[in-house]
Every structure is written in C-alpha cells, then in structure tokens.
Amino acid sequence: MRATVIHAARDVRLETVPDPVLSTGADAIVRVVAACVCGSDLWPYRGVTPTEEPHRIGHEFVGVVEEVGPDVQRIRVGDFVIAPFYVCDMTCANCRNGVSTSCLHGGWWGEDDRFGGFADGGQGERVRVPLADGTLVATPSMPAPELVPHLLTLSDVMGTGHHAAVAAEVGPGSTVVVVGDGAVGLCAVLAAKRLGAERVVAMSRNPERQALAREFGADEVVAERGEEGIARIHELFDGIGPDCVLECVGTAESMDQALRSARPGGRVGFVGVPNGGAELPIRRMFQTNVSVRGGVAPVRNYVEELLPEVWDGSLQPGRVFDLELPLDDIAEAYAAMDERRAIKVLVRP
C-alpha cells in the first residue's frame, strides 16, 4: 500500500510500504476514506521538532473496517469508523475519568510500535488500529459522502475545540473569547455556541477565517493583538473581560493574551500545543484567580456526545476544510497548510 513518510523538515513523501497485518488479536485493519493534515504535523514539517529517522505520519482519519482480530467484539468488518488522534482502550482508570489521552495502555499513531508491529500513520491507504474496540467509534451506518469531512473533524479539531470550551467551563450565558483562528480555534467558536455561550468574540486578522468564525456563531471579531487586543476585549466586556478564554494557538504571546483578557476569576481553556520557553505566570494567576485548564484533548471521550449532531447535519465542523487533495499530493497538502494558503486540508487515498 501507499502511506506518507516524513524523512526530514519539508520532506514528506508518499511511499510504497508493506500492507498492515493483524498482530495482537485486539486490532483492526481500516481502509482510510479520508485523512487530513494537522497544525501539529507542521512542527516536524517545519523542523521545529526534529525528525531523527523517517517514520509514518498523520493522526486524523476515518475509514471502513476491513479486518478485525479475534478479540475485537464491538467493531465489525464493514463499519465506517472514526479514529481519534491516538490509541486508547477506554477501560483503564484514566479513560474512565474522561482523559483517554492518558490511557494507561494507549499510544500514538506513527510513533509508538509497542502494539505488536509497525505503528501506522493516518495519512495512508490503510491503518492497523491497535485496541480497536476502545479506539474506534462506528457510525450508525455508511455515511453520505458529504458527511465525511464533518465526521473527520471528530478525529481531532472539533473534539479539540470542544475540549477548550469544556476546560473553560463554557455554559449557558457564558461570555467567551477565542484566541486563534486555525481549524481548532474555529471549532472552538462552534463548540462555545453549541454549549450555550451568550456572546463569543473571535480574534482573527484573516478575512476568510473571520467570515467562517461568524458563520460558526461568533458575535464579534477583534483583529487587534497584544496590548491593543486585550484593551479591546476588556472594552467589549464591561471593562473586566469575559468569563472564558479559549487558547487555541500555543505560543507565549497567545497564552499571555488569553490570561490577561479573562476577567478576574475567569477561566482559560487551553489546547494549543505549548511551544516556546514561557511557563505560566503563577503570581498573575494568584492575584486574579484566573485559572488554566486543558491540554491534549481527549477527543475519543467526546465522540459519543458530538456524533449525533454531526450525523443529523446540525453541526457542520467540516467547513474548516477549504482544500481537498488526493493522497498523491500529500506534499502539496503540507505546503498549503504551512504557507497558510489553506485553513485545513483533507486528503483522500
């Protein structure tokens, strides 16, 4: 089969690799219907995270189950399935606590081969899915083609935007600011409105992303950043700031903006993968009672909640995909994301 392999910074190739084979009894082989490129795939692509040796890449995919091992009970051949961006059993203490990203027996696509064989990445034709009963969620039936992009977002970006909102305790009547206008930030706008937020302000300087933020329910858009952005946000929320700020970038600047935008006692939900050297300013948090919660999003725990609305068409997070390419053009998919020519790229094998 063919699968994407990253060799080094800006060197991503579609290569012929061995077909996956069942090996643990608890795994499944999934034929990929759609996959995508994640903002976090850009860290190795840009060389920010070094690539020591070539390995498979990609961690967001949906597809159809072709084979299952003898210990698989819930997932069946022929199921259309959503895979989260990690492997988990959904039975350990952490999974039951809602934190399946800390699964005691889980791991990562393309990077962790302790599951009885080579670890596949999601940007390929087929994937061996370890712990298939825990990791995968089957849809009620075969989805209409137009639903596929929306379902694919449950692998990562919609669940991650939702996690930011849940971590910041967005609820009915909340006032919310979203920092970050990438696919996750846009999904966070959607998630905040879905959870009942009264007023959502998206921070964005990009006209296309501003427009999508408004379509996703943002009541206002603030283009300013830094001190000016914070002043503008305070002005919009009674001089004190909103209840909730969803940090969907991961830089020192974006977290600073989030912390200083929130009102005293406000809540920062963060899902941007932290990069740069800055830690969290404990004195500021102490003085203002602004809290910080979040992290790598346990999206598998959210699929059951979000799927019904995606399935019936009332929730359409797949609109974040503004470019679709064949898997053959995976290098171009990365380049388009890297150069911000696309919000998010969907690829089809």
Add this chain to the structure above:
Amino acid sequence: MRATVIHAARDVRLETVPDPVLSTGADAIVRVVAACVCGSDLWPYRGVTPTEEPHRIGHEFVGVVEEVGPDVQRIRVGDFVIAPFYVCDMTCANCRNGVSTSCLHGGWWGEDDRFGGFADGGQGERVRVPLADGTLVATPSMPAPELVPHLLTLSDVMGTGHHAAVAAEVGPGSTVVVVGDGAVGLCAVLAAKRLGAERVVAMSRNPERQALAREFGADEVVAERGEEGIARIHELFDGIGPDCVLECVGTAESMDQALRSARPGGRVGFVGVPNGGAELPIRRMFQTNVSVRGGVAPVRNYVEELLPEVWDGSLQPGRVFDLELPLDDIAEAYAAMDERRAIKVLVRP
C-alpha cells in the same frame, strides 16, 4: 488607642496611635474582640517582603461595631461582625462574580489609605472599616465567647481552605490530597470533608498537626515529601493519584508536589501565596490535563455559606488556634508563629 505597627524585619511593636474616626460616610468603627497573626504576616516579619516604612499590620479580626457613617445601611452599631482580610463593596462586577478580592473599589488593611484616611490594620484595639456594608458580615446575635475563635477563621483561614477545595472542585466522592499542614491546610482538610470528599490525605510531618488533620477528617496522613511523597500518594490512589490536590503552602516544591501528585485530568486548587521564582510548567499541564485554579481567596463571598455551620457549632475551624495571647504580647505572637511553636495565634486587645 493601641495598634500593632511593623517597623522592619522582626520588629513588630504595639504602639499608641490616633483613634480612628469616620471619614467617608460609608465606613464603620469596629472595636476588635479578637485578631490573629497570618502566615502571610510572616513574609514582612521575616524580611522576605521589605518594609519600606512603618505601617499598621494585621488583616484578620472580628469585633463589635461602635459607630457607622451616615451612608451605612446594613451594618448597625452593636453588631458583632466578621471582617474579611480585605475591603470590598460586594456590588461591583467582580464581587458579584464571586471574586471580591478583585473588588473594583476595594483595598487592603494597613496598606491602602485611599478610603479617606489612614488605613488601619487588624491587630489593634479599633479599626475603621471602609465600605462597611460590603466588607462586614454581622452575626445573628452576640456570639458565645467559645464561638469567637471559630468566627475569626472566617476572616481568612477557613475561607481560604474552602477556596482551595472549591477551586479544585471537591465534591461528593472526590479523592483529595492536601499539601501543607498550616492553619490553611488544616482548614482545607475540613473544607474538603464538608464538601463531601470520599477520601482525604493530609501531607504532614508534624505530630500535632497530623493529629488535628485527623480530627478535621483526614483519612490518612503521608509524612513523606518530594519524590517519595508523590510515589506514596500515587500508591494510595490506584497508581494514578487523586482527583484533587489542595496546595496550601506557596513554594515551588509544594506546587511541584501538587502538580505531580494529581491524576491525569486532576485539579490543583492553590491558595499558598506564591514565593520563589518558579512559574507553572505548561508542558506538564498540557500533557496530563492537570489544571490549576485558585489564588487570593475571596473569603467575603464564602461567609454566608460557612457562617451557619460555625454558628450552630457543627463546623469548628477555630481549633487551629493553639495559642492565645493578649495584644500586649503581639511580638511574642509573631515569634511563636515564626518559630512554628504555634499553628496559629489568637490575640485579644
């Protein structure tokens, strides 16, 4: 009248000072019945916080109202009142949001004279209380003498321990670890049990404090610290750690212990005044989804909730006072706290 004045490190004196006078219309004069020394008073006492010029000190007191200004409507002459460790109006947006420590019109005892005159401290015979209607809470009637120490804890330590528990979202069934065995840590044990925690572990090496922690409801005590302490805590909680950790110290070591003790997705409630240079490790928080919430405790917002149980005797946080001295011996009160000869010292004018 006589009041405590701090001049420099380890130089705390009871001095004759001018009697307080009403000056803003919204203030009250309170005759202090009992006051106490706070762990945070030890920062200037030890010279960790420099004392630039002599000023009044003390921020925890209860007493009887002797005079009120013409604009005071709720508080009356003769009321027995509890004063939180700060001044607040309870009507601004932050107070209404439950964060009266960020009152838009508030301030600090002994340090902030913008309320129309010299700012009194609590360790004196009388105190002018600005914004009396917001700041003070009157008890239902004159308390029995044995209730006074318990009521006094609502000024700070009980409300602060409660804040740690609220910030960590302790509720029915929660598993909880308390880091710190000072008066606040001990009150945090009491608060956690009161909020329905299933199991509370207190971390303490001091036999008297261990005993009081158990009397306050701790199910177990762990004497180990650092790596050993963390390993012991994980062992006690299914190998992953408790749901909630209440950080009641404020050092880099105690916060590190708190963050690494909590289970993935767990919640650190912190009320220890941060000292030392360490910030919060955002990558660890991201990877584990352990959250941090807390800060300077809005104890005024908690008085109404806690007072009825103190009043009927079912909640006895005043047991943290293990030494009582006349105000004349205020220097000895500081020394006893400083040398850890006492958990907390109550002083009576």
